[in-house]
Amino acid sequence: MDEQVRERIQGEVDGGDVVLFMKGTPVFPQCGFSAAVVQVLNHLNVPFKGINVLEDDSIRQGIKDFSSWPTIPQLYVKGEFVGGCDIIREMFETGELAEMLQTKGVDVQLQA
Amino acid sequence: MSTQRRIEEKLTEAFAPTVLEVVNESHRHAGHAGSPGTGESHFAVRMTSPAFAGLSRIERQRRVYAVLAEELKGPVHALSLSLDGSEGGG
Numbered sequence: 001m002d003e004q005v006r007e008r009i010q011g012e013v014d015g016g017d018v019v020l021f022m023k024g025t026p027v028f029p030q031c032g033f034s035a036a037v038v039q040v041l042n043h044l045n046v047p048f049k050g051i052n053v054l055e056d057d058s059i060r061q062g063i064k065d066f067s068s069w070p071t072i073p074q075l076y077v078k079g080e081f082v083g084g085c086d087i088i089r090e091m092f093e094t095g096e097l098a099e100m101l102q103t104k105g106v107d108v109q110l111q112a
Numbered sequence: 113m114s115t116q117r118r119i120e121e122k123l124t125e126a127f128a129p130t131v132l133e134v135v136n137e138s139h140r141h142a143g144h145a146g147s148p149g150t151g152e153s154h155f156a157v158r159m160t161s162p163a164f165a166g167l168s169r170i171e172r173q174r175r176v177y178a179v180l181a182e183e184l185k186g187p188v189h190a191l192s193l194s195l196d197g198s199e200g201g202g
Contacts (some may be wrong), residue, residue, distance in 0.1 A: 032141075033190065069170075070184050071191070086193045087169045092175050 013066075013076045017106050018048035021063045022073040026050040033085035034073045039088040040092045045109040046101060078104045115152040115187050123159060127138060128181040130198055131160035143192070148189060156192040165197035173196075 013019055018041065024030030027039050027047070041048050053060035053072055064070050067081045075082045077100070081089065091097035098108045113121075120134050137154040141147045147154075156174070164172045172195040177184060184191065 033192075068174065070181070081170070083170055084173070087173065090169065090194075 001062050001065040002058065005058045005087055006066065009059065009062055009066045012051055014079055015106075016049040018046055018101070019051065019076045020048050020073055021051045021053055021059070021068075021076075022055050023052070025052050030054060031072075033071075036085050037073045037075060037088050040088055040097070043092075043110075044098055046106060072080070076102065077106065116155065116185060119155060119157070119183060119188075122179050122183075123157065123176070126175075127159065127161040127163045129159045129161040131158065131196075133158040135193070137190075150187060150188070152187055153189040154192075155188060155190070155192075158194045160196040160198050162198045164195055167197065169195075 012021075018039065020026075020034075020036065020037060022031070022034035023049050024034055029035035040048070051059065054064060060072070063072065063074055067074055068076065069081065069084065071084050073085055075084070075088055082100070083091070088097060094100060098110065101108045116134055116136050120132065123129060123132060123134070135156045135158075136152065137156050138147075138151050140148060142151075143168070151165055153201045159176075167175070173193050176195065177191075180188065180191065
């Protein structure tokens with residue numbers, strides 16, 4: 001991967017506590033899998049930054065090399081890759097996601 | 113050979129699963145942007161294998177992605193995975 005692209009991705013990953021590389025935006029996801037992760041994060045009231053990979057082909061390819069993970073969406077918490085849609089959904093259902101976020105110092109509020 | 117059959121064969125060979133279900137979900141995505149309209153683009157896999165015991169979720173999925181790398185680069189646009197170690201835990 002291009003070193004410049006890697007640096008840009010690293011900057012985005014480090015740029016927030018919870019960062020989601022996704023297709024579309026948090027308000028208008030353009031893929032069902034990205035939408036599912038947005039829904040989970042919104043449900044937990046977790047503030048996050050969405051990076052729309054459809055706006056930049058180098059990021060779209062680069063993020064797959066960055067994490068050695070061939071699919072999008074990809075969720076990062078405090079700089080660490082957590083997983084894609086299947087993993088986030090599973091972790092949400094078992095309660096692990098909220099627990100992990102809290103352990104890492106991210107505020108979580110379960111909606112009543 | 114169909115893509116579905118090839119996925120089943122590769123996973124069986126690589127993981128000797130005790131449970132393997134490969135579901136073609138392509139029809140649910142027909143007409144989406146990015147859907148190639150081949151009828152074999154979106155799959156869901158449910159698999160239990162002793163090979164996953166003790167591995168993290170990320171590591172389980174990485175192993176499946178590695179086995180199906182060729183398909184993911186080619187005809188398969190989306191692959192939904194539910195993977196269990198055979199110890200019964202998540």
